[in-house]
Amino acid sequence: MQTSTIKGLLEGSLEPEEFTKRIANELDEFKKPTERGSSIPIYVTVDTEVYVDEPAIRRLCNLYIADDLSQSALEYIADAIELSSSIDCSSEYVREVVFVMGDPVANGPFTKDDAKEVIVRLDSE
DSSP states (O other): OBBBHHHHHHHHHOOHHHHHHHHHHHHHHOOOOOOTTTOOOOOBBBBSOEOHHHHHHHHHHHHHHHTTTTTHHHHHHHHHHHTTEEEEEESSHHHHHHHHHHHHHOOOOOHHHHHHHHHHHHHHH
């Protein structure tokens, strides 16, 4: 996945359907069952800098709640954000949300209720 693809989704210039088409092969490989403790491939090609801020997190949550983005796609995006040195987060809270979205083993699956709670917190700040 190119960082520009992530940026397009986060900024709204790339529709979620097109985003999902672009990463379909990677997502299929990501969703394959793995043995506990094994690594999962995350492919990130840096072609632009990306800044993940509160509006970007709100957009991801809203897309997920509306079923425009699958849970596995959300996890893959979060993992890519965490692993890429060219993607920066605006705050510790944004980093925390990205971590929770991307690590269902440690945190349990990120649910739609979790996404709604994130939006409520962002709206209250």
